[in-house]
Amino acid sequence: MRAGHAAAVVLPLKRGDNAMAHGRLTGVSWREWSSEPTSMVSPAGSKTAARMMTAHAGLGPASSLRIGEVSLSVLGRARMYVCGITPYETTHVGHAATFVWADVAARVLRLAGAAVEVCRNVTDIDDHLLTQAKRDGVAWRSLATQETYRFERDMAQLGVVRPAYEPRSRDYVDEVIALAAQLLATGAAYERNGSVYFRGGEIASRARLDRERAIELARVNGGHPDDPNKDDPLDAALWQRSVGDEPAWPSPWGLGRPGWHAECTAMSLATFGPSVDLHVGGEDLAFPHHVYEAAQAEAYTGVRPFARAWMHVGSVLVEGDKMAKSAGNLVYVNEVLDRYPPGALRLLILSRHWSASWEFDEAGLEHAASELESLWRYGAASGDRDLAEHEVASALLDDLDVPRALAVAKEAGGQVLRDLVALLGLS
Numbered sequence: 001m002r003a004g005h006a007a008a009v010v011l012p013l014k015r016g017d018n019a020m021a022h023g024r025l026t027g028v029s030w031r032e033w034s035s036e037p038t039s040m041v042s043p044a045g046s047k048t049a050a051r052m053m054t055a056h057a058g059l060g061p062a063s064s065l066r067i068g069e070v071s072l073s074v075l076g077r078a079r080m081y082v083c084g085i086t087p088y089e090t091t092h093v094g095h096a097a098t099f100v101w102a103d104v105a106a107r108v109l110r111l112a113g114a115a116v117e118v119c120r121n122v123t124d125i126d127d128h129l130l131t132q133a134k135r136d137g138v139a140w141r142s143l144a145t146q147e148t149y150r151f152e153r154d155m156a157q158l159g160v161v162r163p164a165y166e167p168r169s170r171d172y173v174d175e176v177i178a179l180a181a182q183l184l185a186t187g188a189a190y191e192r193n194g195s196v197y198f199r200g201g202e203i204a205s206r207a208r209l210d211r212e213r214a215i216e217l218a219r220v221n222g223g224h225p226d227d228p229n230k231d232d233p234l235d236a237a238l239w240q241r242s243v244g245d246e247p248a249w250p251s252p253w254g255l256g257r258p259g260w261h262a263e264c265t266a267m268s269l270a271t272f273g274p275s276v277d278l279h280v281g282g283e284d285l286a287f288p289h290h291v292y293e294a295a296q297a298e299a300y301t302g303v304r305p306f307a308r309a310w311m312h313v314g315s316v317l318v319e320g321d322k323m324a325k326s327a328g329n330l331v332y333v334n335e336v337l338d339r340y341p342p343g344a345l346r347l348l349i350l351s352r353h354w355s356a357s358w359e360f361d362e363a364g365l366e367h368a369a370s371e372l373e374s375l376w377r378y379g380a381a382s383g384d385r386d387l388a389e390h391e392v393a394s395a396l397l398d399d400l401d402v403p404r405a406l407a408v409a410k411e412a413g414g415q416v417l418r419d420l421v422a423l424l425g426l427s
């Protein structure tokens with residue numbers, strides 16, 4: 001590790017992740033046999049994209065995609081980092097919402113002409129995963145591997161284009177140690193009793209949160225503000241000493257394991273270098289996870305901003321409560337897909353702004369399924385492509401306004417609607 005070279009990124013790039021072998025679970029249903037991984041090139045990379053881009057280019061180049069308040073220029077390469085799953089309770093509809101929206105963002109960026117590279121990590125060293133493995137009496141590696149395969153199968157069935165890179169935390173322990181060592185060397189972190197903490201004194205203001213509110217959120221979301229080792233409750237473990245039978249790796253500070261935020265910082269830096277164009281994750285990751293991930297990356301590289309734009313996808317609720325294992329209200333993707341086509345679930349997820357939280361229920365699914373049928377009916381009719389194509393492309397490039405794009409395309413009918421249905425992965 002080179003200390004004192006603030007702009008140096010020395011984490012090695014790993015290129016072998018997407019070459020990972022695909023396991024198959026036993027007892028699979030007919031649907032699972034048809035779930036070969038989707039290719040890296042989405043349908044949007046083919047005729048659909050070309051046609052819509054041509055239409056858009058007629059009124060000026062599609063030089064940017066607006067995401068929230070940020071206009072992302074789409075020239076050349078677009079690096080997307082998507083915070084992936086912790087593989088112990090996959091895959092519920094809340095997960096699906098995040099990854100379907102990330103998939104649509106990537107497809108639209110391709111539509112606009114960018115060379116999109118998506119990295120979606122697997123956080124397979126994690127407190128929740130270790131607790132679940134212990135409860136089930138299975139090895140954490142085994143639980144993580146099986147749940148990751150289930151997740152990949154569900155994503156394939158949902159038509160989510162396979163990311164180019166799928167790093168797993170367990171393969172990036174050395175990179176986390178390198179990150180912690182450099183942050184120690186520059187004074188951005190300190191070591192205490194075998195753990196290394198990132199100094200989080202600036203975190204609340206960075207997140208534009210009142211300090212007390214930040215501590216409260218950190219407590220709810222795995223930040224351990226009461227850890228007696230910390231100088232400040234908002235400091236975050238880059239590296240934590242392993243206790244008891246927790247998994248442990250050797251480090252300069254003794255046996256330990258990576259801190260949660262540091263895992264994503266290390267995987268992102270190792271895959272894309274010092275910055276990404278679009279960072280996606282569920283809204284519950286906005287704080288503390290993403291704020292620390294970015295602060296740590298910027299302290300390591302000196303490059304700001306770490307992410308040019310953020311997409312925090314709205315939560316899925318069940319009777320007013322966020323869909324979560326702790327709430328006992330999970331609805332699994334494979335259960336939904338036993339009864340509905342994947343396009344219906346995708347359409348339901350996409351029927352609102354990406355940042356909006358929404359209530360999941362059976363009536364919504366039924367409505368989405370019948371709406372999907374009606375899209376096919378309108379698509380089968382002849383339509384007026386010239387009028388609508390530009391407007392559809394404009395809607396998609398304007399903060400991924402899928403509802404408006406669908407309304408315009410449905411009104412026009414015919415080929416423009418069929419193109420949009422294919423682009424959104426509804427077919």
Ligand code: ZN
Nearest residue numbers: 083084264289
């Ligand atoms: Zn993450």
